[in-house]
Amino acid sequence: MKPKSVGIRDVAKHVGVSTASISRTLNNPESVRPELRVRIDAAIAELGYIPDAAARALSSRRTRTIGAIIPTVDNAMFARGIEALQTYLSLQGYLLLLSTSDYDPETEARQAQNMVSRGIDGLILRGDTHTDALRRLLASQRIPFINVGVYHPEKPYASVGGNNEAAAWRACRYLIELGHRKIGMVAALSANNDRATARVAGVRRALAQGGLSLRPEWYIEVPYHLDDARQGARALLSASDWPTAVVCGNDVIAYGVVLEVERRGLNVPGDLSVMGFDDLEWSRHLRPSLSTIHVPTDEVWTRAGEYLVKSLAGRPVALHHEVDVSLVVRESTARPRRTPLRKNPIQAHRS
Known part of the structure; x- marks a missing residue:
């Protein structure tokens, strides 16, 4: 029955x-x-x-549904942020609708259009690299949105995140303070990624202030995958001269660099200091544990949800919010060797 x-x-x-x-x-x-x-x-x-x-x-003319478009689900940082967002929205009686863009603004715009057609009340976007068509769509439909992972108080669009350029500057500055003068970077792909671009700018600024520069052969961009990061480390260590320290675009890239260095019989931080970015959970459990920039991911995504919920309820809420990021010093960074290792690590690995 x-x-x-x-x-x-x-x-x-x-x-x-x-x-x-x-x-x-x-x-x-x-x-x-x-x-x-x-x-x-x-x-x-x-x-x-x-x-x-x-x-x-x-x-109510509302579906109590919030959309979120992230570049990929194959990233522990995004997974953690989405979990925190969903927990908050659920407590507020909202449903989360999730989609991915693969770092492509055109794909992001199409996914947003699909979400709007399904009646979302608000939208969360990663970064601030969006098409004009997407901005016009959200404006014409009067759908509030917020950019996460960036802090742009000078722009008219809501944002919540850390200052990526300043954080990367601090990471690189710390390596300089340790005595490193030969510093490289294994960065994330910068195309359509304003967070990655800002981090590279921060490293370059710190080096320039120290009278140093980022040599072309010491700057490599890779996707957010361990295999690609290991390949980047191979390229970095393939020359006759290599840096004594490297800043990585995020912790996953740093894991790949550490794995490749150790695989070649070299030592972190003795032969190469490695600095990450994000402070994922595994970073403190690795051996050596990873020095990195701590980003309060849960807070960023929860505040993004809070902004939309309050905006939709007509309650006052700040348009921009900067979260505090901090340098976390662990075992993967140290002062450079007084007598730098001169032997090519690839040759050392083969011998």
């Missing part, structure tokens, strides 16, 4: 309140007293009431 459906009137009768109170709890939980909200939530769970999303959308 088909089970009897439970309606909003049944919930209201069970709690002893009006259907309007139930509706407010579902559509705007923060407008209801906490003790009443607890009672209503308990009644909904007990009775097995499932709100009609379509009916709610028609009455």
